[in-house]
Amino acid sequence: MISEDVIQKVKELNNIVDVVSETVRLKRAGRYYTGLCPFHHEKTPSFTVTPDKQIYKCFGCGEAGNVISFVMKTKNVSFGDAVQILADRVNIDIKYKDKSGFGTNPNEKLYKINVEAARYFFSNLRKDRKSRSYLLARGIAEKTINNFGLGYALDSWDGLLRFLKGKGYSELDMLEAGLIIKSKKGSFYDRFRNRIIFPVFDYRGRVIGFGGRVLDDSKPKYLNSPETNIFKKGTNLYGLNFAIKNNTDRMFIIVEGYMDCISLHQNGINSAVASLGTALTSSQAKLLKRYADKVIISYDADLAGEKATLRGLHILKEEGFDVRVLTIPDGKDPDEYIRGHGKEAFISLVKSSTQLIDYRIEKAAEGIDLNNPQNIVKYAEAAVDIIKELTPVEKDIYIRKLSEKTGIKDQALYDLMNNNLQKHDKNYENMNSDEVFGNKLYVEPIYVKAERELLKLIINKKEIQDYALQFLNEETFISQKSKDIFELVLENLEASEDEIGKLIEVNFKDADIIKEWINIVEIKLISENCDYKILVDDYIKEIKKYKLEETKRKIMNEIKNYESEGKINESLKLAQELINIQKELGGM
Structure with missing residues (x-):
């Protein structure tokens, strides 16, 4: 646990x-300072930083917070990791403390046991001729084996278990690290057996888990560590710790497998990372964004690989990357291709990688016979659905390309695109909403403001606490964030706003609650001459009104469903409830 003093110092x-x-x-x-918001796409700045308050707020999307929550959200890390990153930035040495007061890192034992396991596997590989021959036959050099810490899990049920017991670790420690499995009978055995082992490092170079590959064609071909406190497949990338070194061009190549990544590095393509056998996630994209602006994705050419590529492209584009697709000839994977053709041939593929939009349009044409007029229309509809997302200049370029390919006139394609926009645009009904700084204004439900104002009042106006708490309890609030803050305030009624803020960081370590707290802090209360009791009544009424309106909407939908099913009695019962709610709303 990080102490409150350290958090404040950071x-x-x-x-x-x-x-x-x-x-x-x-x-x-x-x-103030202004800039383009990093949390949503915008062309005109609506993101502000207030240095004297040490906070940020976006008037376009509603994001808000302090320096810790900014690091949490932009780097996609936990509260503790964000504090650690900021501490490293200003050379503060964080000492973690447990309840007894002794320094500790809650995950320290997991990191240590993984290092011991990695050493065990590495030692096995040095001694085992069969596994070593397998790697050498795959073209993996001794130096690469050492750099990546490759190892071998013996064809034994408890080799690692016995080794780690000799190092003082218990079965519980090994289970927590995902290194052993407990059978139905209660006995324990090694998770990895008779497999090449690939230690997985986080971006700092710490061993967080393992991947294991069979030496033959048995199944499963690959086996990974389970999710643990330090190993999260969807938030880490294999090889990232190597790829971020000397990454001067701020570019990564994403591949699917461990061997693809290792082969590329061995051949001097040091920007390669692998996605740990899972579909690329937004968390991984955020992690990459720290170190790169351009991503080239090179997944296998089979159907599963193509689907994974399309999913990954969308996620990367959303994160603001310049995204390209590298297609390897003859359906080969990166490992096969670079071993067969060498570094320069692979670099040529990198240089000729396809722009995201071109790749998507090419995929839209796959399997369609363009000699058939009906199929041409079908293809044109799919293509303009992709082109509509582009800027006006890009639209013009790709509409002309599409016109040349299909023989359909430019104007007809524009008409088709505009018809699709009006039909499918989810925001079409809301196009007249207010805007700020040229961007759509972020509008919150009215109860959100009421909840914030109530919390602000009971924290800052101690004289009305007793009055307000006659009517307030946790269930008064709708938002879970407001409920959590209210509960903390109840336990610390004499605390000042600054003290509550510090307690929120220490107790919750949640970027969204910090965001909510900043919004509360930013509220300016009405002058001292105001009757705050009337304000309390009004805010409680607004929350209650919102709840009733929501209940009313729900009942009206249920009545509609019952009537369509011919359930008249059920419908009449609900109709009476609806009348009661309408009366209550009318009396407000």
């Missing part, structure tokens, strides 16, 4: 303007 020594400037280009505007 916040004080990390100027939020400096930290945000590493991600966002900021421009001074009086006492």
Whole structure:
């Protein structure tokens, strides 16, 4: 657990303007700084940083927080990791403390047991001729074996278990690290047996898990460590710790397998990372965004690989990358191709990689006979559905390309695209909504403001606490964030706003609750001459009204469903409830 004093020291020594400037280009505007929001796409700045308060807020999407929550959200890390990153930035040595007061890292034992397991596997490989021959036959050099810490799990039920017991670890420790399995009979055995072992490192180079590959054609071909406190497949990438070294061109090549990644590195393609056998996630994309602006994705050419590519492309594009697709000839994977053709041939493929939009349009044409007029229309509809997402200049270029390919006139394709936009655009009904700074204004339900105002009042106006708490309890609030903050306030009624803020960080370590707290802090209460009891009544009424309106909507939908099913009695019962709710709303 990180102490409150350390958290405050980390916040004080990390100027939020400096930290945000590493991600966002900021421009001074009086006492504020403004820039393009990193949490949503916009063309005109609506993101502001207030240095004297050490907070940020976006008026376009509603994001808000402090320097810690900014690091949590932009780097997709936990509260503790964000504090650690900021501490490293200003050279603060964090000492974790347990309840007894002794220094500890809650995951320290997991990291240590994984290192011991990695050493065991590595030692096995040095002694085992069969596994070593397999890697050498695959073209993996001794130096690469050493660099990546490759190892071998013996064809034994408890080789690792006995080794780790000799190092003082218990079965519980090994289970927590995912290194052994407990049978139905209660006995324990090694998870990895008779497999080449690939230690998985996090971006800092710490061993967090393992992957194991069979030496023959038995199934499953690959086996990974289960999810643990430190091994999260969807938030890590194999080889990233190697790829971020000397990554001067800020570019990564994403491949599917361990061997693909290792082969590319061995051949001097040091920007390769692998996605740990899972579909690419937004968490992985956020992690990559720290180190790169361009991503080339090179998955297997089979159907599963193509589907994974399309999913990954969408996620990467959403994160703001320049995205390309590298297609390897003859359906080969990167490992096969670079071993057969060499580094220069692979670099040529990298240079000729396809732009995201071209790849998607090419895929839309697959399996369609363009000699058939009906199929041409079908293809054109699919293509314009992709082109509609582009900028006006890009649309013009790709509409002309599509016209040349299909023989359909430009204007007809534009008409088709505009018809599709009006039919499918989910925001079509809301196109007249207010805008701020040229962007759509983020509008919250009215109860959200009421909940924040109530919390602000009971924290800052101690004189009305007794009055307000006659009517308030946890169930008064709708938002879980408000409920959590209210519960904390109840336990600390004499605490100041600053003290509550510190308690929120220590107790919750949640970026969304920090965001909610910043929104509460930013509220400016009406002048001292105001009757705050009337305000309390009004805010409680707004929350209650919102709940009733939501119940009313739900009942009206249920009545509609019952009537369509011919359930008249059930419908009449609900109709009476609806009348009662309408009366209650009318009396407000």
